[in-house]
Amino acid sequence: MAVSTWEGDRMARLEQSLVQRRGVTSTYYTYERDAKITAVGYRPSNHRPSPGIKLGTSIASKGGGVTCVDLFIDRADFLAIVLEMFSADKRATMKAFANAFLKHA
Secondary structure, X not given: OOEEEOXXXXXXXXXXXXXXXXXXXXOOOEEOOOOOEEEEEEXXXXXXXXXXXXXXXXXXXXXXXXXXXXXXXXXHHHHHHHHHHHHHOHHHHHHHHHHHHHHOO
16 A cells, blocks of 8 residues: 655555445445545544544535545554555565664654
């Protein structure tokens, strides 16, 4: 997964990830082709008592316009995410973690 800095922020844009959606009763997914997915770490605040990661995107609204969607992943859920990453592709996960350690050493 390619990650690049987005417009000078510390926010990363996930270049190879996709957004797809469907209604609860729908059988088929549709892809949000122009969706930009961002990832950023956040610190504790009044609304989120522990640090974590926020994934964000925006999608077209059914009635026109745009809906912003943010997913807050609490640090307590990091292990579950990492285990799923290892399950999906152990070698790529190890390489990503090694590169992250080198970048933040």
